[in-house]
Amino acid sequence: MMDAPTCEVRRPVQLDLLSEVLHSYSAERNGRVSNGVLYEQVASRAGIDPSEFSKKTPVGDAQQPHSLLARKVRWHQQTLKHAGILERIDGERGVWQLTQPAGKDLNRIGPNVAVVGFSTDLGVAILGACETVFSAIDSPITLCLTSPPYPLAKARNYGNPSEAAYVDWVCQQLEPIVKNLVRGGSIALNISNDVFLPGMPARSLYRERLILALHDRLGLFKMDEFPWHNPSKPPGPVRYASIDRTQLNVSWEPVYWLTNDPRAVRSDNRRVLREHTERHLRLMQNGGEQRDQVFSDGAYRVHPGRFGNQTDGKIPRNLLTYGHSCSDQRAYKRAARAAGLPAHGAPMPLALASFLIEFLSEPGDLIVDPFGGSFTTAKAAERLGRRWLSSECMLEYVLGGATRFYDALGFRQNLLLAA
Ligand SMILES: C[S@@+](CC[C@H](N)C(=O)[O-])C[C@H]1O[C@@H](n2cnc3c(N)ncnc32)[C@H](O)[C@@H]1O
Incomplete structure (x- = not known):
């Protein structure tokens, strides 16, 4: 079994573009999308101006310019890859697909993961x-x-x-x-x-x-x-x-x-005992049945004192x-x-x-x-x-x-x- 990124939280999950990334793949019939199309679709689903993906910011010691938005989308791709949901297509640069397309809103984890x-x-x-x-x-x-x-x-x-x-x-x-x-x-x-x-x-x-x-x-x-x-x-x-x-x-x-x-x-x-009914509580308080009678051709009998034992509750029926x-x-x-x-x-x-x-x-x-x-x-x-x-x-x-x-x-x- 594989470890995924872990973080301690006590708050709702911030999906933060994750559902837009996932839905861009599940909306395709074959579950396959190139990164260029993915950025466009994520922008459209999230209501972001697509030009935001071209804005570059200097990152790291080398201050190389990168699109922070594209990095975030790719981070989700990596997480989904670790979760067995997405895979990169061999030989096709920047094209990924769902491992097991499952339906409109659902993504099934791949086998053996x-x-x-x-x-x-x-x-x-x-x-x-x-x-x-x-x-x-x-x-x-x-x-x-x-x-x-x-x-x-x-x-x-x-x-x-x-x-x-x-x-x-x-x-x-x-x-x-x-x-x-x-x-x-x-x-x-x-x-x-x-x-x-x-x-x-x-x-x-x-x-x-x-x-x-x-x-x-x-x-x-x-x-x-x-x-x-x-x-x-x-x-x-x-x-x-x-x-x-x-x-x-x-x-x-x-x-x-x-x-x-x-x-x-x-x-x-x-x-799993249930509360006794008022009637049964009264019956127990009064020492149980007063009758001595046989019902159902002898299958069931009540006799004085029956149900008189104090019990903690009623046995549930099935x-x-x-x-x-x-x-x-x-x-x-x-x-x-x-x-x-x-x-x-x-x-x-x-x-x-x-x-x-x-x-x-x-x-x-x-x-x-x-x-x-x-x-x-x-x-x-x-x-x-x-x-x-x-x-x-x-x-x-x-x-x-x-x-x-x-x-x-x-x-x-x-x-x-x-x-
Ligand atoms: C009838 S629902 C269970 C509902 C659940 N008792 C509840 O209270 O929410 C069956 C679930 O099994 C999941 N499922 C189907 N095949 C599975 C598999 N091989 N391994 C794990 N989950 C599976 C489905 O995605 C579905 O969510």
Whole structure:
């Protein structure tokens, strides 16, 4: 892994022409631009008079005249080269290209490169493909809480594997993590249930195949399949629910909970107890049930004194209800946009990540997320005193994610500070 320029900061990142440089490359179909054109484009995007690039100032001991603006742009080129985003084209003077053109607003790091994006006393965010990052890591992991790109027919702007390739792909990405999972450690995997067979209102069975493959190939046991009920999910699938009327609107997604050893599993529901209801508090105060009755053909019985024990709280049920929008996500989106960065379109609610982390790990444990996105898993781990490690392959998401950690102890922004 390579070190990037490091600087300690406790303030928003000053992109300072960086986004103009990046966008000049991503606006080209082949991601390739000569320096002359780059200067023109940066000037036009930043609203600078292009003649500013020709103004020279004496620099250094030799007082050689240089354009300070052109030097700043080239400094960004070098940083992006170290981050595996840009490369110089052999044999063509002053022409650079994106290593992996990814889309309008996003730049994907090249393969086999990884750099620290930012870090805190508790965790590290790495700009890199998870296959590169986690195959190089050898630390005991207690929980992997992640949401890989879904196998959508119409990909989001960060792309996704096809449904046919999905099972192999997810198994490959998780394999190095499962190797480092402590005994009884957990994987919590949020994927979509809304992947339909081509032209039919029938759902793909890819998730059933995935869970079987995770068991057969990686030795993981299914502990549960939590429905994440999201009351604010937009209506859909539009074609089948609103047009054909053959389906209902969706309001949940699965979060699979798997472990390598159910007998030693590290979960503990006492870490996530909810407040008792007033009714239950009264029941406990009055010594519990007064009735002696049998229900459901003998399957369920209440007897005097039942529920009379004083307990610390209510054991949560396994339906997890969290709206996708929360104040933390809104603040992240505002901060990312204010820094000229795209806000992630599929963030997990912080409260859902926090619940799973508290239930499945203890303070000080290592939590990982190979598909960092807006770094929600990392943020929840940070707040809950867990160590964390997240990777994300898109530069802009790493920069945007950093905005969520400015107040964290020991925050250091390693990537892409202004010259
Ligand atoms: C569904 S999003 C994760 C959202 C995240 N849970 C959050 O709360 O913001 C999946 C993310 O994985 C990233 N990604 C896709 N392939 C990757 C890879 N091979 N390595 C690292 N990140 C990857 C995408 O850029 C995207 O940001």
